[in-house]
Every structure is written in C-alpha cells, then in structure tokens.
Amino acid sequence: MILKKHALSRLLITALGSMVGLGALPAVDAARKPNVILIYADDLGIGMLGCYGQKIVTTPNIDRLAAEGMKFNNYYGGVFCAPSRWSLSTGMHDGRLGGWKHNAPGLLIRLDKKNTPPEKATELLNQYVEKSSAPIPKKEVFMAQIPQKAGYKTAQFGKLDVGFLTNHDRVKRFGWDFYEGYYSHGRCHGFYPPYLWRNGERFELEGNTRADCGKMSEKGNEPVGEGGETYSQNVFIEGILKYIRDHKNEPFFLYHSTQLPHGPVAIPELHPDYADNDKLSLAEKKYASMVKMLDDHVGLIMKELKAQGLDENTIVAFTSDNGHEMYYGPKQNVHKQLANGEKANLTDNKWRTSNGGDVFDGAGGRAGIKRSGYQGGMQCPMIVRWPGKIAPGSETDILSAHYDFMATLADITGTRMPRGKDSISYLPTLLGKKQTKQHNYVIVNNGFDRMGRSALISQDGWKVVELDRKKDAFQLYNIKKDNEERDELSAQHPEKLSSLKKQLVSELNSKRPDLK
Numbered sequence: 001m002i003l004k005k006h007a008l009s010r011l012l013i014t015a016l017g018s019m020v021g022l023g024a025l026p027a028v029d030a031a032r033k034p035n036v037i038l039i040y041a042d043d044l045g046i047g048m049l050g051c052y053g054q055k056i057v058t059t060p061n062i063d064r065l066a067a068e069g070m071k072f073n074n075y076y077g078g079v080f081c082a083p084s085r086w087s088l089s090t091g092m093h094d095g096r097l098g099g100w101k102h103n104a105p106g107l108l109i110r111l112d113k114k115n116t117p118p119e120k121a122t123e124l125l126n127q128y129v130e131k132s133s134a135p136i137p138k139k140e141v142f143m144a145q146i147p148q149k150a151g152y153k154t155a156q157f158g159k160l161d162v163g164f165l166t167n168h169d170r171v172k173r174f175g176w177d178f179y180e181g182y183y184s185h186g187r188c189h190g191f192y193p194p195y196l197w198r199n200g201e202r203f204e205l206e207g208n209t210r211a212d213c214g215k216m217s218e219k220g221n222e223p224v225g226e227g228g229e230t231y232s233q234n235v236f237i238e239g240i241l242k243y244i245r246d247h248k249n250e251p252f253f254l255y256h257s258t259q260l261p262h263g264p265v266a267i268p269e270l271h272p273d274y275a276d277n278d279k280l281s282l283a284e285k286k287y288a289s290m291v292k293m294l295d296d297h298v299g300l301i302m303k304e305l306k307a308q309g310l311d312e313n314t315i316v317a318f319t320s321d322n323g324h325e326m327y328y329g330p331k332q333n334v335h336k337q338l339a340n341g342e343k344a345n346l347t348d349n350k351w352r353t354s355n356g357g358d359v360f361d362g363a364g365g366r367a368g369i370k371r372s373g374y375q376g377g378m379q380c381p382m383i384v385r386w387p388g389k390i391a392p393g394s395e396t397d398i399l400s401a402h403y404d405f406m407a408t409l410a411d412i413t414g415t416r417m418p419r420g421k422d423s424i425s426y427l428p429t430l431l432g433k434k435q436t437k438q439h440n441y442v443i444v445n446n447g448f449d450r451m452g453r454s455a456l457i458s459q460d461g462w463k464v465v466e467l468d469r470k471k472d473a474f475q476l477y478n479i480k481k482d483n484e485e486r487d488e489l490s491a492q493h494p495e496k497l498s499s500l501k502k503q504l505v506s507e508l509n510s511k512r513p514d515l516k
Helices: 007-016 060-067 081-090 107-113 118-132 145-149 168-173 232-246 282-307 334-344 402-413 494-508
Strands: 035-041 070-072 153-159 178-182 195-198 201-204 252-257 314-320 382-385 394-396 441-444 455-458 462-468 473-478
Touching: 035 282, 035 402, 060 282, 060 314, 060 382, 081 402, 107 118, 145 402, 153 232, 178 232, 232 252, 232 282, 282 314, 314 402, 441 494, 455 494, 462 494, 473 494
Parallel strands: 035 252, 035 314, 070 394, 153 178, 153 252
Antiparallel strands: 070 382, 178 195, 195 201, 314 382, 441 455, 455 462, 462 473
16 A cells, blocks of 8 residues: 555654676676665755765765765766666767657646546557657667566666656666656656556556646745645655565566655655754755655665565665756856856856855755756766675775666676677776776766767866857866866866867767667
C-alpha cells in the first residue's frame, strides 16, 4: 500500500533515529556479483551536502556514504537535465553530433486537462514520442544493457527518460526489466501526479487530482502539503525498498533517478530541523526539507540493504545530474548577471551562491548555477561506497564525468564495453589501484543551440569556457588553482587558450565513434 502524505515522514524519523561487441568477461567476484545502486539527484548542487561543505542542511546518511567510501572532487555532470541523462545513459560526452535530442514534455498534462480516456491518451503519447524523439540507432548500447548482459536484473525508479517525454517501448529499449515513474519530465515538476507508470501500465495515486501534478509556483509560498495527498517520492522509496526485498537472491542494478530537490518546492511537511527556523523563508524551509528527505531516503535504502544481508555486497553510488539551481528565490537576475559578465568579457563578473543571494550557498562558492558553463553549473558530487573494497573516507581528484559510469559498471559486472564509447572506468581508483587509463580532458556541452557555454576541462586543470563561438568568445581558467573561476587567464596564456579552444570545437563537431 502506498504511504500517503505524512505517513512516510513519520516512518523516516522512527527508522533513522549496441549489443554488438558485448561479451561476457569474468566478474569482479565470480562467486557472487555485487549489486549496484545509483542514486541520481536532480539539480542538487555540490555544496548542498555536508561532506562537501554545507552548513545549514544536515545530510548524515549521504555523508556516511562518503565516510565509508570514496568522495570525488573533480567530477562533472551536464549543465541541465537532458544532456546529463543522455551522457550517463550512453557513455558518451554530450557534445557529440547525432547524440541526444529532447522533445516537448507537456503532452500528457494537456491530455489530462481534457480528461482524455487513458487508452486514447496512451495512443496519442505513442504517436507523439515516435514522431518527436530522436531515433535510437540499432547499434546503440545503453547503461542498463551492460549489467543486463551479465545476467543482472535492472530497475529504474523516478524520471524515466533522458528528456523529456517517453513511452514503454523506449524505456524497455534502454534496458530496464522493471520500471516505475514518470514518462514526462514536465509532470515531474509537480510531486502529486494523478498516476504514474509501472512496466507500461498506469496506476493511480490516491488523493491526487491535478493534471499538472500539483506543480507549485516558483515563489514557493504555497501552504505546506498543498497539491495532493500522495507524494511521488514516497511512492518511489516504497517501491525501491520492496524491489530490494524481492530481488535479494539475485544480482541487480537499481537506478533511482529522483525528482529531489528539483523545484518548484513542494513537501508534505516541513522537517522538524527547519520548521521553526526563523532565519529561513517558507520556500527555504521547504527546500531544506526536500534535501533532508533525499538524505532520509538514502538512509532507508542503506537500512534495507543491511536488513536483507546485502550491505557488504552492494555498491552504492550517489551523484546529481547537473549543478545547483535556486527554487527558493530571490534569484537576483542570476543568468542576466552571468550574461553581462560574458558580454564584457570581464575577468570576474559572475554570480555565485556565496555572494549573499543563496542562504545555503548551494554551489559552494563556485561561479554560476544550472545551465552555466562555469563550475557551479556542471561540477557535481560523486560518492561511491563498497564495503571491503573501497577504503573508508578516501577521496580522489581523478578527472571524471557521468559518461564514465558505464565503463565502471562494465568492469564491476564483468561485461565487455562496446567499442567507441567515451567512457573510461574508474574502478581501479575505487579499489585503490593505479589508474593507468585516464581522460586527457572531459567535455560538457550546454546543448540548447550547441553554440554557447560549453566547456573542456583538461587533466592538468585548464578549462576553456565557450561563451559565443560565432564571435570567437572563449575564456580560460586554471581550476586546480582557481575552482571559483575568479581569474580569467586568456591574455596570459593565449597559446593554451588556442589549443584548448580548437580541441573543444573539434569535439563539439565530432560524430559518434561508437555507432560506426
């Protein structure tokens, strides 16, 4: 039975006190393959976690993953949802030609507002997805197909596509044996959907009636709990715990692509740590409670693994899709300030969450936020825990990105990687061994028009940021010395700027080698 509104929050407090080229290889542990769980937060800035410096919101369960595992300090996602998820799912950097494409997410909301019968709505959904989505090449191999080939059961909970609207056939093509969640990213912006999807079937959520899934305003000043009765994240954590129990006797790969803490802010109840904090606005209290719920859910997953005897043989990874975003205002014209600085090509005219506009400093002082080519838009947390394999409390500065998860997963599950992927396994680093194969650089692409705010980060710490390719406007930073990107260095190092700029543009114009 789905837990409604306040029930799971009370439980939390109590409980927590191309198939071408794929071939089997020996597993890391032939006697018993390790389970793998990937928790993928949504718009969670690296500075929102205690282990990365957060001071107001406490995240003890995620911090415990870091204390008992490895924390990455030079890790990159995308700059917004769709390219980030495509990169993770394909093992390719998101600047490749013929890569990801997103469609409009609002069809299901429009159909629901018209009270379209479910069968007709599904028919129209399938027609639209077929017409509007990028075709999936026959040689394409997705993340979940890697462990699937090794005999793992695969499951996804939450946001079900790379962006922004999908259907059953596409989710199955991505390699998921079981799934539960949203077909539409537009509906994900509300937390009280009238229905969700489980393996191709709609199932209703009690007490939720709004076609927009209870989406709140960007101001975040609506009463707590408004929007419906059944909070989607409570549905997902219940399903995840059940899946772990039901599959405890077989290896599984579980991917939780959570909505939290993407806004607009909405929560069934304020967490007691913040409910009476008179230094926070109502929207800030809600946001803090959403981050706290995410941390609580991580704690419930870890508790269930121990209860089922799976803790020692389960790898748990935690990351976020892209950089920080503010859903609790005022944003103080964040993107306008960034644009002004870029237009003038000033050394430092960038908005930072540490400038006073963000009480939480969610990007940890880094320049920019989501959709920015600066560190605050793309540098993400990554934490991996594997008892007995990963040294507790270890950290790494290895240059890595979301697209490296696929090769790492292949190494863990004993599956051969498809040829041509950009992905490089960081399993040696996790195990404390020498990392012989590393990136010379990673690529992060803004994506919307392929012409702005993309970046290349080199292994030796140099970073080139594309401001406007048509105007030949690029900036240069050394993030090993200046991760906040305060000192623009193109005038001092014109040859370095030229070489990195040439490499970035080449990568953004490159075809996919994995599909040849």
